[in-house]
Amino acid sequence: MSVEQMEEILSIVGPDLTRQTTNFRDPIEPKQRLAITLRYLAAGESFASLAYQYRLGAITVCSSVHMTCSAIEKKMMSTHIPPPTEDQWKAIASKFWDKWKFPNCLGAIDGKHITIKAPANSGSLFFNYKKTFSIVLLALVDADYRFTYIQVGDFGRASDGGVYGSSRLGRGMEAKTLNVPEDSPLPGSGVQGPMPYVIVGDAAFPLKTYLMRPFPGHRLPRWRENFNYRLSSARMVVECAFGILTARWRVLLSRLQMAPHFVDTVVMASCILHNFLTNPAQNRRWQDEAEHTGHMLPIIRNMGGNRGSKDAYGVREKFSAFFNSLEGSM
Known part of the structure; x- marks a missing residue:
């Protein structure tokens, strides 16, 4: 700094x-x-x-x-970290297409555990699958590794379901109250018709019409592998953002010795300062440092159910078809 x-x-x-x-x-x-x-x-x-x-x-x-x-x-x-407007969502989606070749993308989402000292008289509320005590940091990241949404403070044990669904982001996307733009055709193609703006996440997240996760399984057809590759490329921005965050603010890699409400404030301040200091010219250096140390925040295993709706499967199939078309190829 x-x-x-x-x-x-x-x-x-x-x-x-x-x-x-x-x-x-x-x-x-x-x-x-x-x-x-x-x-x-x-x-x-x-x-x-x-x-x-x-x-x-x-x-x-x-x-x-x-x-x-x-x-x-x-x-x-x-x-x-202000709530994005409709124009800001469109600008984020445009950058995702330009930089990561995933269209109509509002951001990449992921959740991590922040390890804390066991709070007094808390029972197993903060006890997670890693056998440590933690709170959950849920974050949405744009194409430039900046946080556009963060939620801190869910119990560590809540990682087995409900964190995303009960978050302001999850409820807002479901209720369509977050200024998300109306469906629009994919770049250079109108074959699929108007397509929704989506968030990309890993297999820990549920499949929604507005939240894409990879196709499960091994030995997938080439067109499904192409979709998974493109989604993984776009989703890596959130992993890189967490890497930059922890490389710069190493307190998040330690076991925080304070009450949970103080931990929430420390994590929020770290994310705000991350956005304040983010500089595209320096991102590579911070990523290299994070990779060199090998220290990472514990991942969240499951953020919701695996079964999506018929409409959600249809949206994923249309994105997959686009990536395998002439207009959507890299």
């Missing part, structure tokens, strides 16, 4: 980090609170370690991190 970028963040969140001077003590400057928080997010060090480095109390460091992350979420969420 450059000095200019840090100063820009400080100009946005600084007023929320300012505290009054009293007769008993001078408050910590907003710039120092921000520096402590960025160090915590980037290195994943403990509060005790940061307290030693900055010559502050561990409780002061802890409160500074929570205060700053809360201010980032409050002041920057609406500008850096």
Whole structure:
């Protein structure tokens, strides 16, 4: 992060980090609170370690991190992860076609586990299939590795179903309340007729008319393999986005030692700062670093049922036919 970028963040969140001077003590400057928080997010060090480095109390460091992350979420969420308008959805779909050759695509979706310390008296609510305690991060990513939607805080055990369906994104797509454009023909082809705008996901997600998942099985016909390849190419942007996120903010790879509602704020702030700092010229470097370290967030196994509707199967077949046509070939 450059000095200019840090100063820009400080100009946005600084007023929320300012505290009054009293007769008993001078408050910590907003710039120092921000520096402590960025160090915590980037290195994943403990509060005790940061307290030693900055010559502050561990409780002061802890409160500074929570205060700053809360201010980032409050002041920057609406500008850096806003709900897309219809024109913005169309612009995202256009980039997916230009860069990844998947038409009418609104984004790639995936979910990951964020490991946390076992909350007191929580039973098995946060206990996941990896035998750790976690919360779920659900994210939709555009063609430039930027988050367009995030949801944080679902219980780790909820990964076996219901996370996507109960999310604001899932309910909004089902109810058609997210400004998604009307169906339109695929580029250069009108044979399939008007086609819906869709999200692409892996086999963990349910098949919907607006959510495409790959064909299951092995030894598939070539035309189905072509569809799976094109969907996988488009879906990799979300994996790359998570790789860049964790390479830059390594705290997400550690076991977060705080209450779940504080974890939610830390993860939200990390995603907002990811969008703020995303630069196409630097994405390759962060991806290489993520691949070099080999550290990844645990995946979500199942985000809903496997059985789709007849209409959903029909939409997938039409996309598959398009990819095997002259207009849709790469």
